[in-house]
Amino acid sequence: MVEEKENIQFELTDELIEQVERLVSETKDKELKALLNEYHYADVAEILDELSLEDSVYVIKLLDSETTSDILTELDEDTREKVLENLSAKEIAEEIEELDTDDAADIIAELSEERQAEVISQIEDNDHRDEITELLAYDEDTAGSLMAKELVKVYETWTVAGCLRRIRGQAKDVTRVHSIYVVNKKEKLIGRLSLKDLIVAKSEQKIADISKDTVDWVYVHDDVEDVARVMAKYDLEAIPVVDKNQTLLGRITIDDIVDVLKEEADKDYQMAAGITGDVEADDSILELTRARLPWLFLGLLGGVGAFLIMEGFEEAFKGEAFVLFFFTPLIAAMAGNVGVQSSAIIVQGLANDDVRGSVNSRLIKEMLLAALNGTILALFLFLFVWATKGSFITALAISVSLIAVIIVAGLIGTFVPLFLDKRGIDPAIATGPFITTSNDIFGILIYFWIARLILGI
Amino acid sequence: MVEEKENIQFELTDELIEQVERLVSETKDKELKALLNEYHYADVAEILDELSLEDSVYVIKLLDSETTSDILTELDEDTREKVLENLSAKEIAEEIEELDTDDAADIIAELSEERQAEVISQIEDNDHRDEITELLAYDEDTAGSLMAKELVKVYETWTVAGCLRRIRGQAKDVTRVHSIYVVNKKEKLIGRLSLKDLIVAKSEQKIADISKDTVDWVYVHDDVEDVARVMAKYDLEAIPVVDKNQTLLGRITIDDIVDVLKEEADKDYQMAAGITGDVEADDSILELTRARLPWLFLGLLGGVGAFLIMEGFEEAFKGEAFVLFFFTPLIAAMAGNVGVQSSAIIVQGLANDDVRGSVNSRLIKEMLLAALNGTILALFLFLFVWATKGSFITALAISVSLIAVIIVAGLIGTFVPLFLDKRGIDPAIATGPFITTSNDIFGILIYFWIARLILGI
Numbered sequence: 001m002v003e004e005k006e007n008i009q010f011e012l013t014d015e016l017i018e019q020v021e022r023l024v025s026e027t028k029d030k031e032l033k034a035l036l037n038e039y040h041y042a043d044v045a046e047i048l049d050e051l052s053l054e055d056s057v058y059v060i061k062l063l064d065s066e067t068t069s070d071i072l073t074e075l076d077e078d079t080r081e082k083v084l085e086n087l088s089a090k091e092i093a094e095e096i097e098e099l100d101t102d103d104a105a106d107i108i109a110e111l112s113e114e115r116q117a118e119v120i121s122q123i124e125d126n127d128h129r130d131e132i133t134e135l136l137a138y139d140e141d142t143a144g145s146l147m148a149k150e151l152v153k154v155y156e157t158w159t160v161a162g163c164l165r166r167i168r169g170q171a172k173d174v175t176r177v178h179s180i181y182v183v184n185k186k187e188k189l190i191g192r193l194s195l196k197d198l199i200v201a202k203s204e205q206k207i208a209d210i211s212k213d214t215v216d217w218v219y220v221h222d223d224v225e226d227v228a229r230v231m232a233k234y235d236l237e238a239i240p241v242v243d244k245n246q247t248l249l250g251r252i253t254i255d256d257i258v259d260v261l262k263e264e265a266d267k268d269y270q271m272a273a274g275i276t277g278d279v280e281a282d283d284s285i286l287e288l289t290r291a292r293l294p295w296l297f298l299g300l301l302g303g304v305g306a307f308l309i310m311e312g313f314e315e316a317f318k319g320e321a322f323v324l325f326f327f328t329p330l331i332a333a334m335a336g337n338v339g340v341q342s343s344a345i346i347v348q349g350l351a352n353d354d355v356r357g358s359v360n361s362r363l364i365k366e367m368l369l370a371a372l373n374g375t376i377l378a379l380f381l382f383l384f385v386w387a388t389k390g391s392f393i394t395a396l397a398i399s400v401s402l403i404a405v406i407i408v409a410g411l412i413g414t415f416v417p418l419f420l421d422k423r424g425i426d427p428a429i430a431t432g433p434f435i436t437t438s439n440d441i442f443g444i445l446i447y448f449w450i451a452r453l454i455l456g457i
Numbered sequence: 458m459v460e461e462k463e464n465i466q467f468e469l470t471d472e473l474i475e476q477v478e479r480l481v482s483e484t485k486d487k488e489l490k491a492l493l494n495e496y497h498y499a500d501v502a503e504i505l506d507e508l509s510l511e512d513s514v515y516v517i518k519l520l521d522s523e524t525t526s527d528i529l530t531e532l533d534e535d536t537r538e539k540v541l542e543n544l545s546a547k548e549i550a551e552e553i554e555e556l557d558t559d560d561a562a563d564i565i566a567e568l569s570e571e572r573q574a575e576v577i578s579q580i581e582d583n584d585h586r587d588e589i590t591e592l593l594a595y596d597e598d599t600a601g602s603l604m605a606k607e608l609v610k611v612y613e614t615w616t617v618a619g620c621l622r623r624i625r626g627q628a629k630d631v632t633r634v635h636s637i638y639v640v641n642k643k644e645k646l647i648g649r650l651s652l653k654d655l656i657v658a659k660s661e662q663k664i665a666d667i668s669k670d671t672v673d674w675v676y677v678h679d680d681v682e683d684v685a686r687v688m689a690k691y692d693l694e695a696i697p698v699v700d701k702n703q704t705l706l707g708r709i710t711i712d713d714i715v716d717v718l719k720e721e722a723d724k725d726y727q728m729a730a731g732i733t734g735d736v737e738a739d740d741s742i743l744e745l746t747r748a749r750l751p752w753l754f755l756g757l758l759g760g761v762g763a764f765l766i767m768e769g770f771e772e773a774f775k776g777e778a779f780v781l782f783f784f785t786p787l788i789a790a791m792a793g794n795v796g797v798q799s800s801a802i803i804v805q806g807l808a809n810d811d812v813r814g815s816v817n818s819r820l821i822k823e824m825l826l827a828a829l830n831g832t833i834l835a836l837f838l839f840l841f842v843w844a845t846k847g848s849f850i851t852a853l854a855i856s857v858s859l860i861a862v863i864i865v866a867g868l869i870g871t872f873v874p875l876f877l878d879k880r881g882i883d884p885a886i887a888t889g890p891f892i893t894t895s896n897d898i899f900g901i902l903i904y905f906w907i908a909r910l911i912l913g914i
Contacts, residue, residue: 265722273801303787330760344730
């Protein structure tokens with residue numbers, strides 16, 4: 001029976017955590033097991049993330065390895081690292097035996113090299129061990145690092161009936177079948193078919209006759225982000241991975257891609273906010289400082305630069321024109337905001353692969369856009385300054401420079417990410433403090449130059 | 458045979474576009490068909506996005522509706538709108554007939570109400586029409602708006618053999634089977650099973666005996682973002698949708714969730730950069746202005762506020778203390794950067810549902826973090842000002858205020874998104890221009906206050 005539930009989402013309450021802690025401290029193992037078995041392993045992982053290390057390890061050792069192996073994959077990286085330190089190589093190997101090769105390799109990769117060798121040597125199933133060792137050899141951001149060896153493979157010469165008989169064996173190890181991959185005698189990927197095709201077909205038909213020969217695939221050394229883009233674009237739920245000779249090596253499933261997409265999005269969002277190194281709200285103050293301080297320091301240098309510029313213009317703007325200094329935060333803010341806007345659009349366009357046309361046409365478009373926005377904003381500023389300060393020429397100087405500042409800021413914001421991308425550098429670093437800081441300095445400098453020109457000083 | 462390809466990604470070249478344009482203008486229909494049939498429909502959509510409206514409509518009318526219906530779903534919204542305007546209600550209805558209910562409803566929803574009625578009345582398949590009409594009734598951000606009516610459903614009383622026979626019929630309409638949903642006589646969802654389970658089972662077994670009774674589901678009125686979070690967390694590839702009585706209504710597949718996650722990430726990224734309304738680099742200057750100008754205007758108001766504050770302190774800081782004004786861009790930049798950093802971490806934590814603990818503990822943590830970062834940065838600034846300006850007390854005033862500004866900025870950045878979230882407002886609007894602008898003003902105000910206190914003016 002399906003149980004009733006108020007909400008689709010599991011809610012981690014303080015009561016639940018306290019209940020688990022109480023059961024652990026009173027070593028009521030049976031009750032604890034019964035309680036935790038009610039929850040999905042991803043939810044149990046969330047509970048463990050909140051427990052003390054001692055309690056977490058207690059729970060992991062209490063539950064059977066079929067459940068705990070899944071829980072391990074869902075734990076916070078920090079928690080997992082500490083829990084694994086408290087397990088023997090033998091115990092870790094037992095967890096690993098329960099996991100698909102991709103998850104197994106991910107966990108082993110987090111261990112120290114020495115520990116990796118120990119754990120691998122303790123894995124009893126030879127095939128599983130060899131497959132995991134193979135996966136560990138692939139570079140982190142390649143398709144190989146994401147693929148699992150578990151898949152259902154049939155030879156083109158088989159019949160439907162024989163195929164159904166054979167895949168009954170293979171499918172047991174494969175959590176979700178998705179596609180069945182068709183290979184020739186040399187293990188070369190030549191097509192695919194779905195379980196549905198197999199069920200609908202007549203039992204004496206040959207696989208070669210019912211399989212589809214249009215099969216997408218990726219190379220084992222392809223970049224993970226490219227794989228994600230392809231799978232998202234073509235709505236694929238699994239994609240086979242091949243080597244240079246088209247030999248079928250493994251497959252990547254969409255759930256891993258969902259994780260990749262989320263991580264990418266989180267990373268870009270943080271980078272735009274001036275945070276590096278994939279931190280979370282719950283990380284330690286020291287970790288957060290390491291992620292945040294460098295960018296703040298960059299901002300500090302920018303501020304010092306602005307100070308030096310203003311000091312340099314101190315003599316020029318004595319007397320009435322002095323009010324110009326009071327608009328520097330406005331100028332800096334506008335330069336920063338426009339720069340961030342235009343760079344964000346380019347960064348996103350590059351990520352979604354829909355920035356087409358030449359750099360020049362981009363720059364011209366951004367210039368027109370910035371000129372339009374700048375003129376509207378400058379008009380307001382002009383009226384405000386004229387009304388409050390009563391000086392037409394000062395108001396004109398400030399507002400005309402604002403337009404120039406906004407145009408330059410827009411051009412810098414557009415050019416920098418395009419330039420970085422051409423150079424093979426992740427353009428996402430261009431949005432955020434980097435562009436804000438450089439635009440602050442350029443903005444104030446341009447502002448003073450043009451104002452001086454207009455005021456004839 | 459699988460054709461060789463250099464790169465996993467389809468590359469839209471100018472040559473290809475020109476080739477298509479040439480074939481259109483020379484009305485070489487056969488060649489054009491042959492050329493476009495080589496590409497995936499998602500790739501053809503990319504080509505059409507680059508063509509003139511006239512050429513796109515020509516291609517759409519040329520290809521058969523089985524292909525064009527898929528192409529339509531992949532077109533840019535702008536292009537699709539214009540193409541549909543050039544098709545008759547009858548022609549659109551023909552495309553719709555080829556699509557799954559969810560894609561069909563999405564396309565119809567984009568039409569004007571009058572046109573919707575026309576198109577719906579032209580759909581020949583009664584069931585398809587009723588299902589689409591049902592889907593159109595659900596609110597945009599609910600599970601109902603994302604689900605498809607196509608799914609494979611079996612009754613608990615069926616046998617495996619009978620079931621296989623029956624689902625052969627159902628499965629034809631369902632692109633990917635994923636799970637088979639088990640219902641009782643009242644259409645209530647009571648379990649699920651996979652095609653694999655069915656193949657592995659003996660043909661005389663009852664469905665009730667082999668089905669799994671732990672099935673996740675969502676309610677039809679659940680929020681789309683919650684559905685996405687659940688599916689990502691539990692690695693689901695499809696989830697059934699039920700009503701209050703647990704009646705099975707439809708299912709949501711992971712490919713739609715991937716799109717939701719991408720859109721969410723893009724939206725949050727843009728909001729953080731001060732852009733509203735989901736624009737792209739290729740949108741018109743007017744559309745981009747509409748998305749960017751309001752936030753720039755907010756920044757302008759902030760700058761005017763900063764000007765008013767500085768003017769108010771003009772008298773107080775005459776003479777030597779005048780240098781304080783030259784550090785206002787630095788103060789504003791630091792306040793803005795710290796505010797954006799802390800709000801980004803909270804916004805992301807809220808989105809990933811891992812912000813736990815009380816608001817107070819968050820604020821205390823952020824205060825400590827800001828104090829640590831602030832002190833390090835202030836020390837540098839102190840040494841710089843002391844060395845260049847030679848005044849110990851001025852250097853002290855500026856650097857101590859910097860610490861205060863950073864702490865307050867961190868607290869505002871932490872508090873605002875938490876507050877918005879409690880009020881049910883999307884906290885993502887708190888990052889970006891909103892927090893930058895308010896922190897600019899507060900920062901400069903606090904800076905002057907504290908500096909005046911220390912300088913004893």
